[in-house]
Amino acid sequence: MPNAHTAHGLENGLENGLATRHLLSIADLSRPDIDSLLDLGETYLDLSVQKDARNDVLAGKTLINLFFENSTRTEKSFELAARRLGADVINMSMATSSAAKGETLLDTATTLNAMNPDLLVIRHGASGAPALLSQKVSCAVINAGDGAHEHPTQALLDALTLRTRLGAIDGLRMAICGDITHSRVARSNVQLLNILGAEVRLIGPPTLIPQDADQWGVEVFHDMKTGLKNCDVVMMLRLQLERMGGTFVPSKREYFHFYGLDQKKLDYAAPGALVMHPGPMNRGVEISSDIADDPDISLITAQVETGVAMRMAILHALSLGGVNG
Amino acid sequence: MSKLAIRNARLIDPATGMDAMGDLLIEDGKIAAYGPALFAEGLSPDIETIDAGGLILAPGLIDMRVVTGEPGAEHKETLASAGRAAAAGGVTSMVVMPQTNPVIDDISLVDFIKRRAGETSPVKVYAAGALTKGLNCTDMTELGLMSEAGAVMFSNGDKPVADAGLMRRIMSYASAFNALIAHRAVDPYLSQNTVAHESDFSARLGLAAAPPMSERIMAERDIALVELTGARYLLDLISSAQTLPALRRAKAKNLDVSVSVSINHLALNELDIGDYRTFAKLDPPLRGEDDRLALLGAINDGTLDIIVSSHDPRPAGDKRRPFAEAEFGAVGLEMLLPAGLTLVADGQLDLTAFLRAVTCTPADLLGLPQGVLDIGAPADLVLIDPNKPWQCDVDDLLSNSRNTPLDGRLMQGAAITTICNGKIVFDSRAS
Numbered sequence: 001m002p003n004a005h006t007a008h009g010l011e012n013g014l015e016n017g018l019a020t021r022h023l024l025s026i027a028d029l030s031r032p033d034i035d036s037l038l039d040l041g042e043t044y045l046d047l048s049v050q051k052d053a054r055n056d057v058l059a060g061k062t063l064i065n066l067f068f069e070n071s072t073r074t075e076k077s078f079e080l081a082a083r084r085l086g087a088d089v090i091n092m093s094m095a096t097s098s099a100a101k102g103e104t105l106l107d108t109a110t111t112l113n114a115m116n117p118d119l120l121v122i123r124h125g126a127s128g129a130p131a132l133l134s135q136k137v138s139c140a141v142i143n144a145g146d147g148a149h150e151h152p153t154q155a156l157l158d159a160l161t162l163r164t165r166l167g168a169i170d171g172l173r174m175a176i177c178g179d180i181t182h183s184r185v186a187r188s189n190v191q192l193l194n195i196l197g198a199e200v201r202l203i204g205p206p207t208l209i210p211q212d213a214d215q216w217g218v219e220v221f222h223d224m225k226t227g228l229k230n231c232d233v234v235m236m237l238r239l240q241l242e243r244m245g246g247t248f249v250p251s252k253r254e255y256f257h258f259y260g261l262d263q264k265k266l267d268y269a270a271p272g273a274l275v276m277h278p279g280p281m282n283r284g285v286e287i288s289s290d291i292a293d294d295p296d297i298s299l300i301t302a303q304v305e306t307g308v309a310m311r312m313a314i315l316h317a318l319s320l321g322g323v324n325g
Numbered sequence: 326m327s328k329l330a331i332r333n334a335r336l337i338d339p340a341t342g343m344d345a346m347g348d349l350l351i352e353d354g355k356i357a358a359y360g361p362a363l364f365a366e367g368l369s370p371d372i373e374t375i376d377a378g379g380l381i382l383a384p385g386l387i388d389m390r391v392v393t394g395e396p397g398a399e400h401k402e403t404l405a406s407a408g409r410a411a412a413a414g415g416v417t418s419m420v421v422m423p424q425t426n427p428v429i430d431d432i433s434l435v436d437f438i439k440r441r442a443g444e445t446s447p448v449k450v451y452a453a454g455a456l457t458k459g460l461n462c463t464d465m466t467e468l469g470l471m472s473e474a475g476a477v478m479f480s481n482g483d484k485p486v487a488d489a490g491l492m493r494r495i496m497s498y499a500s501a502f503n504a505l506i507a508h509r510a511v512d513p514y515l516s517q518n519t520v521a522h523e524s525d526f527s528a529r530l531g532l533a534a535a536p537p538m539s540e541r542i543m544a545e546r547d548i549a550l551v552e553l554t555g556a557r558y559l560l561d562l563i564s565s566a567q568t569l570p571a572l573r574r575a576k577a578k579n580l581d582v583s584v585s586v587s588i589n590h591l592a593l594n595e596l597d598i599g600d601y602r603t604f605a606k607l608d609p610p611l612r613g614e615d616d617r618l619a620l621l622g623a624i625n626d627g628t629l630d631i632i633v634s635s636h637d638p639r640p641a642g643d644k645r646r647p648f649a650e651a652e653f654g655a656v657g658l659e660m661l662l663p664a665g666l667t668l669v670a671d672g673q674l675d676l677t678a679f680l681r682a683v684t685c686t687p688a689d690l691l692g693l694p695q696g697v698l699d700i701g702a703p704a705d706l707v708l709i710d711p712n713k714p715w716q717c718d719v720d721d722l723l724s725n726s727r728n729t730p731l732d733g734r735l736m737q738g739a740a741i742t743t744i745c746n747g748k749i750v751f752d753s754r755a756s
Contacts, residue, residue: 206497206554222501247465248494254467258501 385417397426408446415740638726666738
């Protein structure tokens with residue numbers, strides 16, 4: 001039986017923790033760190049390891065979930081991961097808290113710092129907010145999504161999901177489809193997948209792909225038929241209507257017609273292609289239900305399941321950094 | 326197999342520059358053969374034959390800017406009445422603008438135009454979809470779905486989109502479908518409430534006037550957006566010499582920018598509004614004689630690509646008002662060809678340059694197979710008498726509205742016979 005939780009006996013390169021103190025961006029991680037994190041995540045995928053009551057690597061430590069935007073899966077996933085490692089968890093929904101009363105982010109940071117947390121998980125609508133926070137607190141900061149910038153733990157769990165299902169990521173042809181402009185998931189995934197040796201394509205209407213995205217080490221397509229050709233994995237993104245000022249696409253009807261994933265468009269991809277989605281899904285806007293719910297095609301539920309294991313690995317690894325110790 | 330033979334014609338194909346005497350054979354609505362002495366070995370007597378008598382046989386005209394009143398204002402013009410006027414003017418294809426009521430901003434309206442025109446119009450009708458919903462200048466329409474439904478281009482009618490951010494998104498979005506975006510070169514603030522060209526003349530008349538810079542500013546903005554987005558773009562209806570340098574720069578940069586001008590702005594100038602003649606109240610306004618001559622020169626040298634009728638029917642009641650209150654617009658389907666030929670006869674316009682701008686260039690831009698004399702191409706043809714002298718009389722117009730500023734003018738040249746899909750749809754010698 002694997003015994004990842006006996007932290008002091010780690011044999012996967014994480015003996016001294018990660019090179020980074022915070023996890024703000026995929027760019028904080030080296031290739032060896034990424035491989036070690038994914039290896040550790042893999043051991044936590046085993047439910048008997050994950051739920052082992054002897055897990056105590058975070059015993060006596062406090063994690064604060066600081067969410068300025070509503071979240072279901074990410075917040076609960078961090079909470080569960082931390083609790084399974086023995087940490088105390090405080091959830092702060094800032095959408096209904098002092099921030100709503102006008103407190104600035106840095107004032108909130110000072111207040112929280114006075115409570116001496118060990119890990120701070122933050123989601124914020126403004127790109128760069130976690131980085132600003134990390135300069136003002138004395139604990140490890142984990143970016144759980146900032147504006148249209150990054151969502152590194154999502155990219156890591158996506159990578160672990162793929163590695164678990166397909167064995168390797170190196171050489172895979174991946175299409176990331178839809179609203180790239182507003183997607184932090186896409187930005188983190190492009191970086192991580194490039195590091196891991198996948199060939200990445202971005203597909204979407206020109207209004208939803210940044211003007212210079214072709215300089216990100218990806219190929220850009222505006223047509224699903226040509227873009228999906230020979231792709232092994234299709235990652236669909238949510239159309240983030242709430243982040244759009246003005247019209248980027250004319251209607252949901254037209255968007256689904258040209259860019260929504262249904263069986264016909266999936267047939268353009270390689271035979272047996274797998275489908276991912278970071279959630280929450282807009283059924284009938286970017287993905288049809290028959291695709292999303294087909295367990296042979298869809299990795300969407302697996303992504304959520306992997307999320308807890310991957311975040312346990314991340315919390316575990318960051319706690320080894322001796323940041324507070 | 327239905328056949329139609331045309332003998333003894335001066336065949337002009339503006340696409341290739343061919344200009345030679347010869348014959349042409351139509352089979353099943355398509356051009357089957359053409360060339361000198363095509364029927365030297367005789368023709369079977371059961372084939373219908375037209376003796377052209379040395380007149381010009383050219384591709385039928387493609388008019389890229391026609392406003393009708395169907396749906397919504399059928400008293401001004403229906404697709405049927407516009408189609409009859411078009412046939413009489415040698416126009417075998419026309420693009421109807423989206424400013425109907427309701428606006429052509431949805432696939433159901435594109436379908437309606439196609440179906441209704443198919444039932445009632447003797448010539449081909451294509452729909453231009455709106456750029457924004459209800460021409461509201463804020464919400465992008467379903468450009469992709471309308472393209473698939475058959476909209477050949479997109480335009481916001483006569484309402485310019487002032488919001489550069491929205492225009493950027495429209496152009497950028499449309500580039501994925503390679504859709505053609507047409508836009509009026511008007512700064513809506515500079516031109517707000519104006520009715521004439523800004524000049525000494527309009528100032529003396531006491532008319533609120535639009536400076537040519539209004540056109541240039543919007544043209545420069547849109548060309549910059551084309552450079553940013555890679556859109557296919559048509560600068561719709563220019564009127565001023567001030568705009569030409571920007572166009573020449575855009576073309577030198579190989580941007581996909583085309584430009585149209587109305588026949589009125591080649592044939593008339595601001596003095597034609599004379600004593601407050603509202604029939605010459607147009608949008609854009611008629612400008613100075615220098616502008617008119619510069620536009621003609623730009624057609625001849627290829628800077629301007631397209632000539633349109635800018636057909637805009639207005640009932641007499643909308644025109645017989647004080648100048649500032651009268652509606653803009655003139656009918657033009659029946660005047661596009663004769664007014665162009667008159668300029669050719671006067672030595673102001675090159676015949677091939679003129680015909681290119683009303684046949685093969687619009688066809689290329691719209692992706693249509695007609696507009697050329699080519700074997701297998703649709704037999705959309707017009708037999709032209711380039712010398713026929715006549716006087717324009719509004720009472721002779723077939724359009725439901727008869728607002729033309731050319732009333733009473735002496736013209737030289739006219740369509741004699743018009744053929745659409747191999748069928749004779751107009752024959753002046755028959756009536």
